[in-house]
Structure formats: structure tokens, C-alpha cells
Amino acid sequence: MTYLADDHRYDTMKYNKCGKWGLKLPAVSLGLWHNFGGVDILENGRAILHRAFDLGITHFDLANNYGPPPGSAEENFGKILKQDFLAYRDELIISSKAGYLMWPGPYGEWGSRKYLLASLDQSLKRMELEYVDIFYSHRPDPDTPLEETMMALDQAVRSGKALYAGISNYPADMAQKAARILKELGTPCLIHQPKYSMFERWVEDGLLDVLENEGIGCIPFSPLAQGLLTNKYLHGIPEGSRATREVFLKKEHVDSAHDKIIRLNDIAKLRGQSLAQMALAWVLRDKRITSVLIGASSVKQVEDNVDTLKNLAFIDEELKMIEEVLQS
């Protein structure tokens, strides 16, 4: 059956400016790192994308290596896009990245111009797109001068294969240098994608200040700490959850976070929110955050997470209680 987007899709979502730039992103964006690969059920992914877009999520985030196998999330996304979303292409912000291992040999990962531009071409082919909206350097490369990596991003934008350039996982000092180089090249840095959640707070030690000074947007990934900051692991590790796969999220992570999750969940209850909603609102409390980049394995999770927007405000007492748990 043909997918028709909900006429009310723009009624409730909030859209934030990406730093000082004209592009706005939804306060909640959806990433396709998990649950959209060749090993996953395509129809589940399709249902998640439909519901997300119907709720005003206009931004879908990918990378060359998402799957498994690597590349399959882009292929699957391309299929769904072609069948259901072509009429909505101009309403979508689609991003991809290059930085992690994609093919053998010296040109298959990191940050050389050779790798980045070849990878972007491959991503466009897999998704059957003429351009992506944002193309990221996925991680800094200690062996390649920043100038070279940034020249590749500049070239990606100038060639029309990407509309904007972004960086991900760059520490504050490198982000500052990257922003300066991109400015000199004439292609500004639109956005930074760092890991940030209640459980992972390195961005507070300088990176957010750099982004604010440079007018760069910020879209934190894994804001739910891969599911730890939800009601999922309150009573052990449920069947089918990410932690059962023991790859990116492990039993030891669940065990060590358990006490904090229970206490944070109690605070969320006082706010009349799910733990996931409180965790997302907590990241969004900082005005320098453009959007939270969530993952989801079901339509229900997308709905739960978008409902965060119903209560974004914190009183000082709540923030103090949360801080006490996080520092304990």
C-alpha cells in the first residue's frame, strides 16, 4: 500500500536551529545504526520510519558502515525511501558519514580525501540518492592532517553531493581547528555529532563551548546510553534487547548502571515521565543542543521518545536530585 504521510506531521514537533545556521533539525532525530541492517526485519524498519516522519522527525542519520553487514542500513533505507518517501525528499534531512572500516586496504577507513570521497559515492549509490544533506567525518584520523579531511568535506559540498559538512567524535581542540579550516575553505562546519548522555558527559568539558562560540550545532548520539537510560533494564536483560547481543552494550554495563537507573527512574516518575523521556529532556535542557539522536527498535519507542517534548522543563530541585545520582 502506498505510504501517505500524516497531514498533521508538523503540529507538535519542535525544530531547533543548527547553531547559527539556517537549517533546523527536529528536537528528536532518528539514527539507523541498529535495527535497519540486513539481519533485521525490513518491515519493522519501514514502520519505524513511517511513524517517525508522521511525528515530525525529518532527520534520519546513517553512516557507510551501519548494518550489519556494513552498508546494508543504507541499502535498506534506500529501498524504503524509493518506495515510500520520494515525494517527501525535500522535507527530509538525510546524513551519512565515513571514518570506520568499510573495505580492505589502506583507503578503506579513517580520514584521507581518497577514502572520504569514494565512500560518499558508495553511500549515494546504496541509498540511490543524488545528494545527502549532511556528510560527516565520522572520527578524527591521527595519521591524516586535518586540512586533508576538511578539504574532502569541502569538496563533497562543492560537488553538490552533500549540502552541509559535519564532524563527529572530534575532541574540543580538534573541533576548533576543523571549524577554522572549514571556514577558510568557505564551507562552514554545520554540526558536531558527539556521544552525550547522563552517563557520558565529556562534551561538557569544553566541546560545547567551542560549538557555541563557532555557531556550530550539536546532535548528541546515544542519548539513552543505548537503552540503559530507559525502563528496559530495570528488571534484568530482556530477550531481544541490545544488551543480549553483547557487542556494543554488554551485561557488565547493565550491571554497573543498575542502581543509578532505579534511582533515576524514581525521579522520572515524580516528573510524570518515562526514564527515557527524562534522559532525553535532560540532554535537551542545554540550549546548545540542536537535537537528540535516538535509536529505536519499535514504533512504540519512537512514540515514547517523541512524547519527551510534552515536558522539557526541569526545576532546580530535580536537576539537583539527578546530579546526586549521577555523581554517586
Ligand SMILES: NC(=O)c1ccc[n+]([C@@H]2O[C@H](COP(=O)([O-])OP(=O)(O)OC[C@H]3O[C@@H](n4cnc5c(N)ncnc54)[C@H](OP(=O)(O)O)[C@@H]3O)[C@@H](O)[C@H]2O)c1
Ligand atoms: N557518530 C557516531 O560515532 C555514532 C555512534 C553511535 C551512534 N550514532 C548515531 O546515533 C544513533 C542513536 O544511537 P543509539 O541507538 O545508541 O541511541 P540510544 O537512543 O541511546 O539507544 C537506542 C536503543 O535504546 C532502546 N530504546 C530507545 N527508546 C526506548 C524507549 N523509549 N524505551 C525503551 N527502550 C528504548 C532501544 O534498544 P533495543 O534495541 O534494545 O530495544 C534502542 O535501540 C544511531 O542510530 C546513529 O545514527 C552515531
